[in-house]
Amino acid sequence: QVQLVESGGGSVQAGGSLRLSCVASGYTYETHCMGWFRQVPGKEREGVATISPSGALTYYTDSVKGRFTVSRDNAKNTLYLEMNSLKPEDTGMYYCAAVRGSWSTTCTRWAGYTYWGQGTQVTVSS
16 A cells, blocks of 8 residues: 655754655655645644656745755655754644646645655754
């Protein structure tokens, strides 16, 4: 069955860095858009970054542009999120997600993602 397993979360001080990973299995990884989402209690889940099936195209929500970098290694079925210059408002549970499709029709439609991991907690203190 489909599995997405995140790791790399933790507690850091503002200005610090973390690198999240997500290992996928149970589906054809290289045909799927991959995305990172985050959620804090009491708020809706928000899309943070997405990457096309080939890895050539990326998109970021405005609040993380210039600080976060999404990448993928299709040979290892692994998705990454490099997070630098972290801020307290980046605190949340981070999830990776997948959806089959192409960049132009699917990847940036946050509501369309079908497979989800269990999440990894990121806490940034001031």
